[in-house]
Amino acid sequence: MSTTYAMxxxxxxxxxLDSIADDMVAEFGVSRAEAVARINEQWHGQDLSDEDSLILHEEESYWAFVIYYGGKVPDWSPGADRTTWVPKPPPAADSGFWTVPA
Incomplete structure (x- = not known):
């Protein structure tokens, strides 16, 4: 198990997972610490050690959007206007999901 990820x-x-975090940092301007915390919250308690893990069946950017917006992605178009979209709040600071220093 990685010390970065909670699964x-x-x-x-x-x-x-590192690529998903990189996408969140680039796309949404969050810190790497927040991106990792969001990933930990999304998949904590799951076993992602299988080389055929279901998460690998989608692109990193797909997961970045799903995790950041809490599964509510109203438009997948590359040029979609996201100014009214509301991201899911990041995990609480004391949640245990923050494994990377801010």
Missing amino acids: PTSPETLEF
Whole structure:
């Protein structure tokens, strides 16, 4: 298990989770610490150590949007106007999901 993520991972899923975090940082301007905390909240308690993990069947950017907006993505178009979209609040500071220093 990674010390960054709160669930068991394989080398492939670890790399995938890092890419999702990178996408959230680039796309939404959140810190890496917040991106990792959001990922931990999304998948804590699950085993992602299988090389055929279901999460690998979607693109990193898909998961970045799903996690950041709490599954409520009204428009998947690349140029969609997101000015009225409301992101899901980040996990609470004392939730245990914040494993990367801010």
